[in-house]
Amino acid sequence: MKRGFDLWIALLSALxxxxxxxxxxxxxxxxxxxxxxxAIRDREFLGTLKVSILSATFSSLFVLLLGxxxxxxxxxxxxxxxxxxxxxxxxxxxxxxxxSGIAILYFFGRTSPVGQMLxxxxxxxxxxxxxxxxxxxxxxxxxxxxxxxxxxSVVPREYESVSYSLGRGRAFTFFRVILPMARSxxxxxxxxxxxxxxSEFGAVMVVAYYPMTATVFIYERLESLGxxxxxxxxxxxxxxxGGLFVTFRVLCCRYAQNRRS
Amino acid sequence: xxxxxGLEVRKGNFILQVDHFEVQTHEFISILGPSGxxxxxxxxxxxxxxxxKKGKILFYGNDITGLPPWERNVAIIxxxxxxxxxxxxxxxxxxGKRACADFVRNIAGKLNISDLLDRFPNExxxxxRQRVSIARAIATRPLILLMDEPFNFLDPINxxxxxxxxxxxxxxxLMPMILVTHDLEEALYYADRVAIIREGKIVGVDTPxxxxxxxxxxxxxxxxxxxxxxxxxxxxERYFLGSVEINLPERVNRDRFVVMIRPQDIIISDAEPxxxxxxxxxxxxxxxxxxxxxVNEVKVEVDGITLVVFIxxxxxxxxxxxxxxxxxxxFKATAxxxxx
Numbered sequence: 001m002k003r004g005f006d007l008w009i010a011l012l013s014a015l016x017x018x019x020x021x022x023x024x025x026x027x028x029x030x031x032x033x034x035x036x037x038x039a040i041r042d043r044e045f046l047g048t049l050k051v052s053i054l055s056a057t058f059s060s061l062f063v064l065l066l067g068x069x070x071x072x073x074x075x076x077x078x079x080x081x082x083x084x085x086x087x088x089x090x091x092x093x094x095x096x097x098x099x100s101g102i103a104i105l106y107f108f109g110r111t112s113p114v115g116q117m118l119x120x121x122x123x124x125x126x127x128x129x130x131x132x133x134x135x136x137x138x139x140x141x142x143x144x145x146x147x148x149x150x151x152x153s154v155v156p157r158e159y160e161s162v163s164y165s166l167g168r169g170r171a172f173t174f175f176r177v178i179l180p181m182a183r184s185x186x187x188x189x190x191x192x193x194x195x196x197x198x199s200e201f202g203a204v205m206v207v208a209y210y211p212m213t214a215t216v217f218i219y220e221r222l223e224s225l226g227x228x229x230x231x232x233x234x235x236x237x238x239x240x241x242g243g244l245f246v247t248f249r250v251l252c253c254r255y256a257q258n259r260r261s
Numbered sequence: 262x263x264x265x266x267g268l269e270v271r272k273g274n275f276i277l278q279v280d281h282f283e284v285q286t287h288e289f290i291s292i293l294g295p296s297g298x299x300x301x302x303x304x305x306x307x308x309x310x311x312x313x314k315k316g317k318i319l320f321y322g323n324d325i326t327g328l329p330p331w332e333r334n335v336a337i338i339x340x341x342x343x344x345x346x347x348x349x350x351x352x353x354x355x356x357g358k359r360a361c362a363d364f365v366r367n368i369a370g371k372l373n374i375s376d377l378l379d380r381f382p383n384e385x386x387x388x389x390r391q392r393v394s395i396a397r398a399i400a401t402r403p404l405i406l407l408m409d410e411p412f413n414f415l416d417p418i419n420x421x422x423x424x425x426x427x428x429x430x431x432x433x434x435l436m437p438m439i440l441v442t443h444d445l446e447e448a449l450y451y452a453d454r455v456a457i458i459r460e461g462k463i464v465g466v467d468t469p470x471x472x473x474x475x476x477x478x479x480x481x482x483x484x485x486x487x488x489x490x491x492x493x494x495x496x497x498e499r500y501f502l503g504s505v506e507i508n509l510p511e512r513v514n515r516d517r518f519v520v521m522i523r524p525q526d527i528i529i530s531d532a533e534p535x536x537x538x539x540x541x542x543x544x545x546x547x548x549x550x551x552x553x554x555x556v557n558e559v560k561v562e563v564d565g566i567t568l569v570v571f572i573x574x575x576x577x578x579x580x581x582x583x584x585x586x587x588x589x590x591x592f593k594a595t596a597x598x599x600x601x
Contacts, residue, residue, distance in 0.1 A: 164309070165331075
């Protein structure tokens with residue numbers, strides 16, 4: 001009985017792994033070196049890559065700024081209707097991304113009060129990198145918040161008490177003790193949200209077709225020229241985003257370990 | 262130096278009420294009580310972590326009730342050291358707002374941790390970690406040091422080591438301390454006074470000797486060591502335990518009452534002593550002999566009432582005590598404590 005179970009687990013895991021890795025591996029070897037090097041010198045494409053990476057990075061910083069306090073409240077405080085707040089924060093995961101894009105556009109667009117205020121300040125959302133960053137932040141924030149919340153909630157409260165009793169106030173304690181103790185989760189959250197932002201297509205396309213991100217570029221290429229001519233670009237995006245994602249993860253894990261979390 | 266008046270703290274259904282509590286300068290107070298009696302809540306109220314529903318806390322006459330924990334200058338030490346894992350020992354010691362390098366070096370020397378300063382907490386043993394946490398607390402020059410069962414996780418050798426350390430800290434740094442514990446020996450060992458807490462109320466504060474010898478009620482008596490409770494009946498001017506006459510230290514004006522005697526205050530003899538100064542000689546039969554790590558426990562039945570007596574290994578072997586054996590229990594009248 002036990003061996004039968006183990007066999008099933010092994011079989012299904014192997015199948016799952018095959019399903020998750022093979023399409024990616026096959027894609028990598030799908031293109032010829034010539035078309036790969038041609039694509040990598042394509043200035044228009046390189047521009048979209050730059051937009052993607054910059055927007056994803058700004059979006060992660062934005063999420064860091066606004067998501068950390070939410071994570072802290074959710075991890076540390078008890079208050080009425082906290083459960084509802086938790087659901088609200090997770091909501092973007094369940095909303096179709098095109099709908100997220102429409103929501104962002106409707107709320108921050110030129111016709112809305114918020115959009116008008118932003119317009120007065122000279123900030124444009126539709127068709128601008130600001131819009132891309134907002135759309136990316138909206139879809140990626142839940143991943144960051146969930147990770148940091150988990151990290152903060154496992155730091156025993158006594159650390160705070162000890163810090164207070166040593167004469168250090170709330171802000172000092174938060175930045176010098178609590179946050180550093182949750183840093184591996186913070187990095188994990190940042191990497192996840194960065195990866196999620198970089199890969200976003202639906203919400204970004206609704207909010208800003210231009211400036212074009214790499215994901216929108218690939219979609220447009222696919223629509224107009226077909227899959228074969230898109231493959232080299234897809235491979236480059238895959239290698240770049242996958243490579244950066246893995247590199248960040250490894251670096252952050254090392255850093256967290258070195259600092260004795 | 263510390264005075265508490267009419268304190269009330271609520272935590273869910275639990276209510277802690279302390280009408281009056283004082284700690285003198287340089288005094289060491291142990292707070293003893295069973296789990297869930299409110300010991301930790303009491304410390305947290307003093308440290309400022311549990312908001313007060315009512316009452317006042319005063320340090321040297323200054324009302325600090327409304328001050329946040331970081332402005333109270335009250336240090337707290339827990340069961341675990343809670344050293345900040347991302348800092349070296351040195352940085353941990355210097356973390357406190359009032360900590361300065363010279364004083365920290367001085368403390369590190371006194372607490373024998375000078376050679377650990379460059380290490381990270383995960384490179385220390387449990388005993389070393391707790392030493393560092395005590396040093397870190399002292400480094401802020403607190404008005405009072407609160408300790409919440411700080412030696413629970415230490416092995417017996419380390420515990421012994423810490424007993425002398427705590428004494429040394431008292432003498433070197435002259436600060437009042439409150440130790441919360443459920444361990445009677447620990448509570449009695451250090452304390453100038455011991456407070457007994459039960460179901461959110463302080464039911465007795467006294468010197469260790471008085472609490473053991475003259476407890477206020479049966480709860481305090483039971484909590485400060487093993488105790489025999491004897492129902493006494495007064496007939497005329499004489500007092501009886503069952504049908505056996507008992508000599509009391511003083512006259513009592515009640516017909517029925519309870520007296521207490523500690524097992525260590527009773528001597529066992531295999532024959533009735535002829536020239537003893539102890540005025541009580543009770544004949545009984547041994548029910549059980551139970552060997553222990555420190556003393557042997559002997560249960561003796563006297564006229565239907567079972568008394569516990571502690572004896573040393575030497576006496577047990579000399580008398581060859583066995584269940585069923587007839588013996589005499591000998592004790593002084595002054596060893597009996599009469600409850601009011």
